[in-house]
Amino acid sequence: MSGLIPLTSRELIRWYRNPVSLITGLIQPFFWIALFGSALGRFPTIFLQGAPNYITYIIGGVLSITSVFTAMFSGVNIIFDRRLGPLGRYLSSPIRRSSIVFSKIFSSTLRILVQVAILIFAAMILPNGLRFENGFSLFDSAVLITAVVLLALIFSSLFSIIAIRVTRMETIFGILNLVNLPLIFVSYAMFPPGIMAGWINSIAKYNPVSWSSEAIRTVIINGTLTGSQLANVGLWLLYLTILAASLIILTYVISERGIRD
Amino acid sequence: MESIITTENLTKIYRGSIKAVDSLTVQIRKGEVYGILGPNGAGKTTFIGMLTTRVTPTSGRATVAGLDILKESLKVRKRIGVVPQDLTTDEDLTGYENLKLVSRFYDITANEANRRIDQLLNMVQLQKHSHRRVKTYSGGMRKRLELIVGLVNDPEILFLDEPTLGLDVNTRMQMWEYIRDLRKRLDVTIILTSHYLEEIDALADRVSIMDNGKILVTDTPSNLKNSMKEDYITITFASPDDLKLGEKFFSNNEKRFSGINTLRVKVPNSDETMPDLINYFSSHSVKITRITIQKPTLDEVFLEYTGRSLRDEERGDARKSMFTIGRLRR
Numbered sequence: 001m002s003g004l005i006p007l008t009s010r011e012l013i014r015w016y017r018n019p020v021s022l023i024t025g026l027i028q029p030f031f032w033i034a035l036f037g038s039a040l041g042r043f044p045t046i047f048l049q050g051a052p053n054y055i056t057y058i059i060g061g062v063l064s065i066t067s068v069f070t071a072m073f074s075g076v077n078i079i080f081d082r083r084l085g086p087l088g089r090y091l092s093s094p095i096r097r098s099s100i101v102f103s104k105i106f107s108s109t110l111r112i113l114v115q116v117a118i119l120i121f122a123a124m125i126l127p128n129g130l131r132f133e134n135g136f137s138l139f140d141s142a143v144l145i146t147a148v149v150l151l152a153l154i155f156s157s158l159f160s161i162i163a164i165r166v167t168r169m170e171t172i173f174g175i176l177n178l179v180n181l182p183l184i185f186v187s188y189a190m191f192p193p194g195i196m197a198g199w200i201n202s203i204a205k206y207n208p209v210s211w212s213s214e215a216i217r218t219v220i221i222n223g224t225l226t227g228s229q230l231a232n233v234g235l236w237l238l239y240l241t242i243l244a245a246s247l248i249i250l251t252y253v254i255s256e257r258g259i260r261d
Numbered sequence: 262m263e264s265i266i267t268t269e270n271l272t273k274i275y276r277g278s279i280k281a282v283d284s285l286t287v288q289i290r291k292g293e294v295y296g297i298l299g300p301n302g303a304g305k306t307t308f309i310g311m312l313t314t315r316v317t318p319t320s321g322r323a324t325v326a327g328l329d330i331l332k333e334s335l336k337v338r339k340r341i342g343v344v345p346q347d348l349t350t351d352e353d354l355t356g357y358e359n360l361k362l363v364s365r366f367y368d369i370t371a372n373e374a375n376r377r378i379d380q381l382l383n384m385v386q387l388q389k390h391s392h393r394r395v396k397t398y399s400g401g402m403r404k405r406l407e408l409i410v411g412l413v414n415d416p417e418i419l420f421l422d423e424p425t426l427g428l429d430v431n432t433r434m435q436m437w438e439y440i441r442d443l444r445k446r447l448d449v450t451i452i453l454t455s456h457y458l459e460e461i462d463a464l465a466d467r468v469s470i471m472d473n474g475k476i477l478v479t480d481t482p483s484n485l486k487n488s489m490k491e492d493y494i495t496i497t498f499a500s501p502d503d504l505k506l507g508e509k510f511f512s513n514n515e516k517r518f519s520g521i522n523t524l525r526v527k528v529p530n531s532d533e534t535m536p537d538l539i540n541y542f543s544s545h546s547v548k549i550t551r552i553t554i555q556k557p558t559l560d561e562v563f564l565e566y567t568g569r570s571l572r573d574e575e576r577g578d579a580r581k582s583m584f585t586i587g588r589l590r591r
């Protein structure tokens with residue numbers, strides 16, 4: 001995939017030149033941690049699956065949602081290249097069309113990992129914040145990173161596919177607005193399954209945001225996993241892997257067939 | 262002469278059944294500057310889009326440097342340079358970074374790329390500004406940068422789609438110099454679209470006049486102009502008596518208009534008329550104070566083939582360049 005490395009480094013230079021976008025991407029998740037954490041500070045801990053406080057409970061959800069949002073926006077980022085002109089240059093250069101899209105997907109993944117690191121640090125220094133009461137092993141951090149990265153790949157691919165085919169900005173932003181609330185609230189990102197209405201619960205089970213949130217939550221709360229917890233985490237990561245792989249292949253095929261100019 | 266681009270009934274129909282390019286069959290020769298002159302919406306950009314593999318043809322075939330534009334599009338893109346009508350550089354990168362990025366799309370070593378980039382920056386006098394972000398460039402600087410971005414891979418064929426659109430007269434002339442210079446130093450075939458008559462006239466070896474997706478005629482600019490057979494000779498005489506004598510010379514010419522001591526006539530070929538006229542004036546001692554010869558421009562040619570004048574289009578040009586800038590700033 002010629003073009004992938006130069007285009008990814010272009011994305012990283014642009015990111016480094018616009019630190020504001022990194023910060024604005026962090027404001028919302030930071031509010032969630034701080035606001036929900038203090039507002040629901042006396043949330044009955046019986047619902048929290050063993051977490052010592054609400055922040056420790058929701059951090060997995062907040063990291064997942066941050067990943068989804070950053071990924072969605074970098075997926076649709078191609079519309080700006082189309083509007084401002086660089087896409088025309090790339091389309092008439094001898095590079096694979098897919099490298100244009102994958103440069104965005106990969107650079108956004110890197111970006112998400114940085115955001116995740118900052119958010120974890122922020123959650124730890126808050127009063128009554130994130131606590132790893134049962135430790136946090138190398139394996140646990142591998143689970144966390146894998147879940148966040150797979151989720152990022154899923155949503156950046158999905159939204160790249162949309163942006164490759166749809167050229168109207170209004171349509172794309174319409175879709176973004178339509179999906180963001182259900183993705184958060186019809187999932188186990190913020191609230192325990194125990195307090196959800198039955199119908200939400202039955203949909204939330206199939207939301208990839210739930211798989212990632214629950215996987216991260218399980219390792220953060222428990223540190224060392226029991227056999228059944230391990231099986232659950234493995235299953236969630238498997239679902240995420242299958243979905244991410246399918247969407248990446250689809251993105252490759254669709255982008256190679258042509259990117260709307 | 263050897264053809265470097267050939268097309269056969271190349272057609273593009275957009276949704277809504279707009280025939281943007283209508284069954285074009287052309288041959289572009291190796292080493293020439295081939296101009297395409299046409300008003301807004303003629304289909305110039307679409308035609309170039311297909312040759313540069315950006316736009317998929319609806320039907321027909323084309324080869325560029327002997328390569329099929331559909332089956333070997335990646336190879337075609339290696340051999341061509343493109344300067345599209347819209348700006349393509351990344352505003353958040355510097356001029357140098359933009360050039361460097363594009364050079365990495367080709368199989369050129371970093372050293373070779375740096376050497377070329379330096380040379381190109383020098384050519385368009387941007388070396389001083391190469392480490393500024395493109396965001397801070399003026400319109401003319403950006404167009405100059407666009408030109409050399411299309412040249413980093415040392416292409417065999419260069420496509421220039423309205424390279425001077427929206428530039429002021431001085432900057433435009435400067436761009437013409439760069440393009441002429443390119444032609445001299447590099448062995449490159451140039452395909453140039455424009456709706457500026459003077460630009461095509463100044464730069465193109467051959468020109469196709471395009472309208473509504475069709476090419477109406479192709480020839481050298483001078484052949485096209487000569488074929489119009491309408492030169493104007495305007496003479497100012499020293500006195501009314503001289504005018505009378507002068508009118509006698511043109512007595513058989515219907516297309517004759519007289520003013521106070523001046524005479525304006527239309528002749529098929531002034532190059533042939535002038536020697537006779539000079540001899541006549543000296544043998545009859547006619548005193549003249551001024552003589553002007555006006556040859557036809559490509560606009561007369563355009564008018565002849567399309568029934569419309571391109572000059573009227575140029576007036577709409579300010580609006581178009583505003584639109585282009587609007588599009589960039591959005």
Ligand SMILES: Nc1ncnc2c1ncn2[C@@H]1O[C@H](COP(=O)(O)OP(=O)(O)OP(=O)(O)O)[C@@H](O)[C@H]1O
Pocket residue numbers: 275276279280281299300301302303304305306307308346456
């Ligand atoms: N992507 C597109 N979708 C639909 N119609 C298009 C598209 N691009 C161009 N057209 C139409 O095709 C015709 C030719 O357009 P094109 O841009 O090729 O003309 P042009 O000669 O380059 O004009 P200009 O001098 O304004 O650049 C126009 O009628 C235009 O509206």
Ligand SMILES: [Mg+2]
Pocket residue numbers: 305306307346422423
């Ligand atoms: Mg055009």
